[in-house]
Amino acid sequence: xxxxxxxxxxxxxxxxxxxxxxxxxxxxxxxxxxxxxxxxxxxxxxxxxxxxxxxxxxxxxxxxxxxxxxxxxxxxxxxxxxxxxxxxxxxxxxxxxxxxxxxxxxxxxxxxxxxxxxxxxxxxxxxxxxxxxxxxxxxxxxxxxxxxxxxxxxxxxxxxxxxxxxxxxxxxxxxxxxxxxxxxxxxxxxxxxxxxxxxxxxxxxxxxxxxxxxxxxxxxxxxxxxxxxxxxxxxxxxxxxxxxxxxxxxxxxxxxxxxxxxxxxxxxxxxxxxxxxxxxxxxxxxxxxxxxxxxxxxxxxxxxxxxxxxxxxxxxxxxxxxxxxxxxxxxxxxxxxxxxxxxxxxxxxxxxxxxxxxxxxxxxxxxxxxxxxxxxxxxxxxxxxxxxxxxxxxxxxxxxxxxxxxxxxxxxxxxxxxxxxxxxxxxxxx
Amino acid sequence: xxxxxxxxxxxxxxxxxxxxxxxxxxxxxxxxxxxxxxxxxxxxxxxxxxxxxxxxxxxxxxxxxxxxxxxxxxxxxxxxxxxxxxxxxxxxxxxxxxxxxxxxxxxxxxxxxxxxxxxxxxxxxxxxxxxxxxxxxxxxxxxxxxxxxxxxxxxxxxxxxxxxxxxxxxxxxxxxxxxxxxxxxxxxxxxxxxxxxxxxxxxxxxxxxxxxxxxxxxxxxxxxxxxxxxxxxxxxxxxxxxxxxxxxxxxxxxxxxxxxxxxxxxxxx
Amino acid sequence: xxxxxxxxxxxxxxxxxxxxxxxxxxxxxxxxxxxxxxxxxxxxxxxxxxxxxxxxxxxxxxxxxxxxxxxxxxxxxxxxxxxxxxxxxxxxxxxxxxxxxxxxxxxxxxxxxxxxxxxxxxxxxxxxxxxxxxxxxxxxxxxxxxxxxxxxxxxxxxxxxxxxxxxxxxxxxxxxxxxxxxxxxxxxxxxxxxxxxxxxxxxxxxxxxxxxxxxxxxxxxxxxxxxxxxxxxxxxxxxxxxxxxxxxxxxxxxxxxxxxxxxxxxxxxxxxxxxxxxxxxxxxxxxx
Numbered sequence: 001x002x003x004x005x006x007x008x009x010x011x012x013x014x015x016x017x018x019x020x021x022x023x024x025x026x027x028x029x030x031x032x033x034x035x036x037x038x039x040x041x042x043x044x045x046x047x048x049x050x051x052x053x054x055x056x057x058x059x060x061x062x063x064x065x066x067x068x069x070x071x072x073x074x075x076x077x078x079x080x081x082x083x084x085x086x087x088x089x090x091x092x093x094x095x096x097x098x099x100x101x102x103x104x105x106x107x108x109x110x111x112x113x114x115x116x117x118x119x120x121x122x123x124x125x126x127x128x129x130x131x132x133x134x135x136x137x138x139x140x141x142x143x144x145x146x147x148x149x150x151x152x153x154x155x156x157x158x159x160x161x162x163x164x165x166x167x168x169x170x171x172x173x174x175x176x177x178x179x180x181x182x183x184x185x186x187x188x189x190x191x192x193x194x195x196x197x198x199x200x201x202x203x204x205x206x207x208x209x210x211x212x213x214x215x216x217x218x219x220x221x222x223x224x225x226x227x228x229x230x231x232x233x234x235x236x237x238x239x240x241x242x243x244x245x246x247x248x249x250x251x252x253x254x255x256x257x258x259x260x261x262x263x264x265x266x267x268x269x270x271x272x273x274x275x276x277x278x279x280x281x282x283x284x285x286x287x288x289x290x291x292x293x294x295x296x297x298x299x300x301x302x303x304x305x306x307x308x309x310x311x312x313x314x315x316x317x318x319x320x321x322x323x324x325x326x327x328x329x330x331x332x333x334x335x336x337x338x339x340x341x342x343x344x345x346x347x348x349x350x351x352x353x354x355x356x357x358x359x360x361x362x363x364x365x366x367x368x369x370x371x372x373x374x375x376x377x378x379x380x381x382x383x384x385x386x387x388x389x390x391x392x393x394x395x396x397x398x399x400x401x402x403x404x405x406x407x408x409x410x411x412x413x414x415x416x417x418x419x420x421x422x423x424x425x426x427x428x429x430x
Numbered sequence: 431x432x433x434x435x436x437x438x439x440x441x442x443x444x445x446x447x448x449x450x451x452x453x454x455x456x457x458x459x460x461x462x463x464x465x466x467x468x469x470x471x472x473x474x475x476x477x478x479x480x481x482x483x484x485x486x487x488x489x490x491x492x493x494x495x496x497x498x499x500x501x502x503x504x505x506x507x508x509x510x511x512x513x514x515x516x517x518x519x520x521x522x523x524x525x526x527x528x529x530x531x532x533x534x535x536x537x538x539x540x541x542x543x544x545x546x547x548x549x550x551x552x553x554x555x556x557x558x559x560x561x562x563x564x565x566x567x568x569x570x571x572x573x574x575x576x577x578x579x580x581x582x583x584x585x586x587x588x589x590x591x592x593x594x595x596x597x598x599x600x601x602x603x604x605x606x607x608x609x610x611x612x613x614x615x616x617x618x619x620x621x622x623x624x625x626x627x628x629x630x631x632x633x634x635x636x637x638x639x640x641x642x643x644x645x646x647x648x649x650x651x652x653x654x655x656x657x658x659x660x661x662x663x664x665x666x667x668x669x670x671x672x673x674x675x676x677x678x679x680x681x682x683x684x685x686x687x688x689x690x691x692x693x694x695x696x697x698x699x
Numbered sequence: 700x701x702x703x704x705x706x707x708x709x710x711x712x713x714x715x716x717x718x719x720x721x722x723x724x725x726x727x728x729x730x731x732x733x734x735x736x737x738x739x740x741x742x743x744x745x746x747x748x749x750x751x752x753x754x755x756x757x758x759x760x761x762x763x764x765x766x767x768x769x770x771x772x773x774x775x776x777x778x779x780x781x782x783x784x785x786x787x788x789x790x791x792x793x794x795x796x797x798x799x800x801x802x803x804x805x806x807x808x809x810x811x812x813x814x815x816x817x818x819x820x821x822x823x824x825x826x827x828x829x830x831x832x833x834x835x836x837x838x839x840x841x842x843x844x845x846x847x848x849x850x851x852x853x854x855x856x857x858x859x860x861x862x863x864x865x866x867x868x869x870x871x872x873x874x875x876x877x878x879x880x881x882x883x884x885x886x887x888x889x890x891x892x893x894x895x896x897x898x899x900x901x902x903x904x905x906x907x908x909x910x911x912x913x914x915x916x917x918x919x920x921x922x923x924x925x926x927x928x929x930x931x932x933x934x935x936x937x938x939x940x941x942x943x944x945x946x947x948x949x950x951x952x953x954x955x956x957x958x959x960x961x962x963x964x965x966x967x968x969x970x971x972x973x974x975x976x977x978x979x980x981x982x983x984x985x986x987x
Contacts, residue, residue, distance in 0.1 A: 037659040041487045043643075065642045066490075068654040075950055076641040083555050104740065147659075190839040192825075201845070202931055252824060254845035255934035259662040260823050267469055269825040275661075282660040286465060390951045398759075401935035405847045443788040443799055446781075450864055451802035453817045454809065456828070469826045516713035525706030531714065538721045539913070540973035544921045545942060545965050548949040548958045549724030549731070572716035602705050620872075631810040633924045634942075638950060649810045653927065656816055664820055671813035678808045686800060693872030 028324045029061045030317075033080075033090035035073040035309065036066065037145070038278055038345045045344060053331050060324045070309065074099070077314075081105045086314040089325040094132035094310045095385035095393075097140050098224045102387055106312045108138035112326050121330050124351045126374075131382035133310055135222060141310030142329050143350040145341065147276045148304040148373050148380055149210050151297065152283055155290040157182055157193070157271040168272070168294035172214070172240060175272075175297040179250035182271035195250035197270040198241065199258040204400040205384050205393055206305055207274055210296050211237035213303025213381050219396075224386040225428045229396060229418035230411075237299070238410040242403050255401050262286075276307060277373035280346035284367070293369035295376040302379040308347060339363075348373045386421075387428040395420035461669040468664045481669035488666065490643050491673060494651035498674075501563050501636075501647055502629045506622055508571040513621075516572070517580030518606050522592065532581075535574050543569035547638055554639055561641040570629065576621055583614045619692035630678055648674045725966060732959035743956065750960035760961065763932075763939040766851055770940060771919035773855035778862035779911055783904070785863065786870030787896075800871075806864035815928035818857050819844070822929075850930050850938040857925050862918060866911045873907040874900070909976075916972055920965060941965050 032050065036042045043066050050062040067073040070093050077090045078099075086105065100106045113122055125143050133141035155165035161181045169175035179195025186192050198207050205219075212219055217233035220226060228234060244251040258275075265273045266286050274296065283291060296304050311329045313322050331337070335353045339360040342349035354360060355374060364371050386392045399417030402408040408416070460468045461482065467475040485491070519525070520532055543550060550569050551560075559565040587610055595605040611618075633649040640646045646654070652674060656667045682689070732750050734743040754760050785803050789796050806814070821828040822843040830840055843849050877900065885895045923943040926932060932939035932947070942965065949958030 036654075043490065044487075067641060068646075068650070071951070072637070072654065075638075078953070079551075079555065079560065080641065083558070083560060102738070188837055190837070201933060252840075252842055252845075254842035254847075256842070256845055257819070257823070259819070262661040263469070263664075263823075264825065266466075267826045276659050278659045279661070288466060388952070391954075394947075394952075397933075398935045401933055405845075405934045405937075407847060407935060439788060439791075440793060443785075443793055444795070446785060446788070447795075447799040447802040450860065451805060452821070452828070453814050453860075454802075454805045456817055456820070457809075469820070469823075512713040512716065515709045519706045519709035523702055523706030523709070525703045525710075528706065531710060534722065535713075535717060537725075537973070538717060540917065540969045540976075541721060541725055541966060542917060542921060543720055545945075545962065545969070546721070546724040546728065547946065548955055548962060549727045550720055551949075552727070552955075553719065553724065568716065569720035572713040572720075574717070577713065602709070627807050631812075633810070633812045633927075634946065638946075649812045649924075652810065653812045656813075656928070662816060662819060664816065667813065667816045671809065671817075674813070675809050682804060682808055683801065686797065686804075690800075690868065690871055690875065693868060 027059055027061050028320050029063060030088035030321050030324045030328065032062050032064045032325075032328065033067045033073055033077050033087040033092075034064060035068060035070045035091060037070060037309070038281070038347075042345070049332060049337070053328055056331075057324075057327060060327065062328055078103060078105065081314060081316065084316065086316050088317045088321045089311055089313050089329060091144050091309045091311055094129075094141055094143070094146070094306070094308060095383050095389055096312075097132065097135065097310075098385055098387045099389050100312060101135075101140065105314055106140055107315055107322065108140050109142060109313065109326070109329075110139050112313060112322050113330075118326060118330065121333075124353065125333075126348075126350060126352060126377050128306055128377040128380040129350055131380075132306060132385060135224065141312055142333060144309055144311050144329075144333060145278075145345065145347040146306055146308035146310075146350055147278045147347055148306055148376050149207060149274055149296055150277050150304070150372055150376065151272055151274055151294045152265060152279075153272040153292050153294065154265065154268065154287075155292055157268065157289075161271075165290070166292065168292055169297045171297050172299050176244070176248050176250065179244070179272065180248060183250045191249075191252075193268060194252050194270045196244065196272040196274075197251055197256055197261055197264060198244070198274045199256045199261045200401060200404050201255050201257045201259070203258070203393070203397065204255075204404070205396045206307060208238065208241065208396075208400055209305035209381070209384060210274065210303065211241050211299070213305060213379070214296065214299030214301065215240075216300040216303075218381060219384050220386050222382075224389075225425055227386060227392060227396075227418060227421040227425065229399070229414045229421060235411050235414050238400065238403055238414060240299070242410055245404075246406065254405055277348055278308070278346050280370060280373075281344075282346070293372045295372060295379070302376065304376055304380050305383045306377075306380045307383050342370075346370075348377070386425060388424050391424050392421045395424070457668040457671050460664050461672050463665075465663075465665045468668075481665045482673060485666045485670040485673060489651055489655040489670070491648070491651065491670065493643055494646060494648045495674065495677075497563060497645060498630060498647040498649075499677075501566055502626050504563065505567040505570055505629050506625050508567065509573050509576050509625055510618065510622070512572050513576030513580050514606065514611065516577045517584055518602075518610060520577065520581045521584035521587075535577055538572075538574035539578065544635060547635060550635075551638055560639055561645050563645050563647075565639045566632075566636045566645070566647065567629075569635070573625070576625075579617055579621060580614060583617045584610050587613055616692040619688070623689055623692075627678065728959045728962045728966065731956055732963050734956055736954050736956040746956075750957050753957060754960050754964075759936050759939060759944065760964075762936045763941050763944045764964070766937070766939055767920060767941045769851060770855060770858070771916065773852070774858045774862060774919050775912070775915040778859045779866060779908065779915060781859065781863035782866035782911065783870050783908075785867040786874055787900075789867075790871060790874040803864045803867050806861040807868070811861060811922070811924040812928060814861075815857065815925040818853075818925065819929050822853050844930055845934060847934055847937040850934060854925060854929065854938050857929070858918075858922055861922070862915060866915070869907055869911055870904065873904055877903055913976055917969070920969065 034046055047064055050064040054061050067076045074092050074096050077087060077092060080086050109122060113119060122139060129143035129146050133139055133143060151168060153168050158165040163178060163181060169178045175196060182195040183191060184193040200207065209219060212234050215233045215237040217231050219228055245253045261273050261275055262279055262282060264270050295302055313325050333350060335351060335357050338349045338351055338354035339357045341347065343359065343363050349355060349360060384393060395417045399413040403410045403413040459471065462477050463475045464478050520528065554560050554565045591609050592605055595609050600608060631649060636647050637650050640650060652670055656662065733745065733747060735746045737743040789799050824830055824840050824842045843853050881899055885899065920942060923940055926938060926940060926943045930938040932943055945958050945961045948954050948961060
C-alpha cells in the first residue's frame with residue numbers, strides 16, 4: 001500500500017518534473033510552510049518576501065504556505081512529510097527539533113550549506129539562539145523569529161506608588177518589594193491592581209524557565225533525554241513563583257491567562273508583566289502610558305529562555321530544492337532582512353550584524369527598549385526541548401499549574417512531573 | 431391570566447434574551463469602537479470602522495469565506511441527494527437486509543464523525559485528500575439524521591400517490607422526484623438550516639484536516655488568527671467574527687419566520 | 700427481486716460513505732488500539748491490551764472521564780429546561796417576540812470558536828464583564844478560568860448558552876403545532892396553566908424532548924471548540940474533556956494507538972447510550 005503510493009507519487013512527481021523541464025527553463029519550486037505568531041498583516045509581508053526573492057533568483061520559485069499557529073504548523077509539516085509530500089523548508093518552533101529528528105524528517109544544514117559563504121552564514125547568528133538549533137554536533141535549525149522573556153513596567157504606576165519610574169526591579173527580592181508597593185487594594189481589601197503578573201496558561205514551562213535559569217539550574221540535558229524537574233533549585237524557583245501570589249499576595253492567584261496578560265497591562269490591572277519580546281510592537285502601539293522594558297530580575301544571576309521559530313529543511317525533498325532552500329533561508333536571514341523583520345514584529349533580530357544596519361540603528365536610537373532583549377541574550381538558555389517534547393512539556397505544565405493553583409506543593413508537583421518525564425524518556429536513553 | 435403573572439413572564443423572557451444576546455452585543459460594541467474601549471463601556475466612545483479594515487487585512491478572510499460557502503454547499507447538496515435516495519429506499523422498498531441496514535445507519539446518529547477524527551484522518555491521508563475541501567465534507571455527506579428524517583416524512587406520503595405515478599409510467603427516480611420531494615419541502619428547508627449552521631461553524635475536524643489557506647474554512651481561519659503570541663485582541667476578533675457571521679445572521683433575520691414554520695411542518699420535534 | 704435491487708441501488712451511495720467514514724473507522728479504532736504506534740523505522744506491532752493498561756494507569760484519562768461526566772450532567776438538564784422555557788415564553792404573545800427569538804438563536808449563528816474568545820473576555824479577572832458586574836456589588840475579584848474549581852463550570856455555562864438556544868427552535872416548532880383549541884378547552888374547564896403544561900403540553904412535547912436529549916448527550920461528548928480557546932484543558936487538566944484529550948494525544952503527541960484506545964472509551968459510552976435510547980425510541984415509534 002505505502003510502497004505503491006510512494007511509487008505512484010514518485011512517478012507523478014517525475015512526470016511533473018519532466019513536463020516542467022519540457023515546458024520552460026529549469027525552475028526549482030520550493031514549498032515554504034510558515035506560521036504566524038504575531039498580529040498584523042504578516043502574511044502579506046512574508047508573501048512579499050517570497051515574491052521578491054523569486055524576482056532576484058529567477059531560477060527559484062518560492063511557494064509560501066501559511067500553516068496557522070506554531071502548534072498547527074508542526075502537525076501540518078509532519079503529516080505532509082508522512083504522506084510523502086513534505087514542504088521543502090518550514091519555520092517551526094526551535095523546540096520541535098528533537099521531534100523532527102525522531103521522525104527522521106529533517107536534514108542538518110551543515111550537510112547542505114557547504115560553500116564558503118554559506119558556512120560563514122551559519123556562524124553569523126547569536127550563540128544563544130544556536131543552543132536550540134544544534135544537537136549531536138549538527139545544526140538542524142536556522143534562527144528566524146526568536147524571542148526572550150522581558151519585563152514590561154508601567155512608569156505612571158511607579159510614580160503614583162512613589163517609586164523611581166526608571167528603576168525596574170533588578171533582583172528577585174526587589175521584584176517582591178516593588179510589587180508589594182505597586183499592589184493596590186480598595187477600602188474593603190479587594191485587590192484592584194496587582195504588582196506583577198507572570199502568565200501561566202498554555203505554556204507555563206517557558207516562563208518558568210525564566211525562574212529556573214535565574215536560579216542557576218537547567219531543566220534538561222543537551223541530548224534531550226534527561227530532565228531535572230525535581231532538582232532542589234528547580235523546586236526553589238517554583239516556590240518563588242508560587243509565593244508571589246500565595247505568600248506575598250502581589251500576583252493574582254490561580255493560572256493567569258497568557259492571552260489576556262498584555263490587555264491586563266494596558267488596563268492597568270497589573271503594574272509589571274512578564275511576556276515575550278514579540279509583544280514589543282503591540283505594547284508600543286496600545287499602551288496609553290509611559291512604559292519601560294527591562295531584563296528579567298536576577299535570582300542568583302539574570303536569565304531567560306529563548307523562544308520562537310527556526311528554519312528547517314526536510315528530507316525526501318530533491319537535492320536541487322534543498323539547495324534552493326539554503327539560498328532562500330540565507331536570503332531571509334540576511335542582516336538587512338533580519339533587522340527589518342525585527343522592527344516589523346518586535347522579535348529579536350537574530351544576528352549581531354543586523355544590529356549594525358542603518359535601519360536598526362535608527363530604530364534603537366528611537367526606541368531603546370528594542371535592544372533589551374538583545375542584551376539579555378548573554379544570559380539566555382535553550383528553551384525546554386526533549387524527545388517526545390509535547391508530552392514531557394505537558395507533564396511539566398500540569399505540575400506547574402497544580403502548584404500555582406495550590407493543589408500540590410511545589411516539591412510534590414515537580415516530583416510527579418519528573419516521574420512522568422522519566423517514564424516517557426527512558427526508551428530514548430537506550 | 432393575571433396581569434402580574436404576565437409581567438413576570440415578560441421580564442423573565444427579556445432577562446434571558448439579554449443574557450443570550452450578550453456575546454453578540456459585546457461583539458458589536460467592541461468591533462465598532464477603538465481598542466481602548468474594548469473593556470470599557472462608555473456611551474460617548476467614538477465610533478470607528480478601522481477594526482474591520484485591520485481584520486480584513488490581517489488574514490485572507492475573503493478566501494476563507496469562499497471556502498466555507500463552497501464547503502457548506504457541497505455538503506448540503508450531497509446530503510440532500512444521498513439522504514433522499516436512501517430514505518426513499520427505506521421508506522418504500524422491501525429489500526433483503528433492510529432492517530439491519532437501517533440499524534447500521536442509525537449507528538451514525540450516535541457515533542458522529544466528530545469523534546472518529548484519528549481514524550478518519552488516516553483514511554483521508556491514504557486517499558490523498560488531506561487539505562482539500564472535499565475531505566472536510568466527506569464524512570458528513572451521508573447523514574443518518576437526514577436519512578431518518580426523510581424516511582419518516584416519505585412514510586407519510588399516501589401510497590396511492592406513488593402508485594398513480596407508477597401507473598403513468600414513471601420510474602423509481604421520477605416518482606421520487608415528482609411525488610415525494612415536493613411533499614417533503616419543509617423538511618428539506620429545516621434540515622438545510624441545521625446542516626448549514628452546523629457546518630458553517632464546525633471546527634475540530636476542519637482544523638485537523640486542512641493545512642493551508644486554500645482549503646481552510648472561516649472557523650479555522652478565525653482561530654488561527656486569534657491565537658497569537660501577543661495575546662487576544664478583542665477588537666480585531668469581534669470585527670472578524672461579525673464579518674464572517676454576517677451572511678448567516680442576515681439570512682436568519684430575513685427568513686426567521688419561514689425557518690420556524692418549516693421546522694413546525696417538518697415535524698422535527 | 701427487481702425491487703430488491705432498486706432498494707439497494709438507492710441506498711448504495713449513502714451506504715458507501717457511511718461504511719467508509721463511520722463503520723470502518725469505528726472498527727479501525729478497535730484494531731489500532733491493539734497495536735503500538737508506528738514510529739520512524741519502527742512499524743506497529745501487536746501489543747494486545749497494553750494501551751488499555753496504560754490508560755487505566757493514566758490519571759489524566761480518569762480526570763477527563765470524570766470531567767466529561769460532570770460536563771454532561773451540568774449541561775444536559777439545564778440546557779433542555781432552559782430551551783423549553785424559552786420556547787414557551789416566545790410561543791405566547793409577548794412584547795418584542797421577534798427580537799427575543801433572534802437573541803435566543805444567536806448561539807446557533809455565531810461560531811463557537813469566535814464566541815469563545817468573547818466569553819474569555821467575560822470571564823477575565825479584573826475588568827472582564829462578569830467582574831465589572833460583581834465589582835458593582837463589592838465582591839472580590841476571582842480568576843474564573845484560572846482556578847481549578849471554576850474552570851469547568853465556566854465551560855459548562857458557555858455550553859448551556861450554546862445548546863439552549865439551539866434546542867429552543869425544536870421546542871418552538873413543536874409548540875406551534877399543538878392545537879390552540881386544547882389550551883382554550885382547558886382554560887374553559889378552569890385548569891391552571893401549570894396544570895395544563897404538566898398534563899397536556901409536556902407529554903405532547905415528549906418526542907421533542909427525546910430528540911433533544913439525544914442531541915444533548917452527543918454534544919456533551921463532542922463539543923470541545925471552546926476548550927481550545929478558553930482553557931486548553933487547564934489548569935492542570937481541571938477542564939480536560941475526553942475528545943480534547945484524544946486530540947492532544949492523537950495530534951500533538953502523535954500517539955495514535957493510545958488515541959485509538961481513548962476513542963474506544965468514547966465509542967463505548969455512546970453505544971451504551973444508543974442502546975438505552977433505542978429501547979425508548981422503539982416504544983415511541985409504537986405509540987405513534
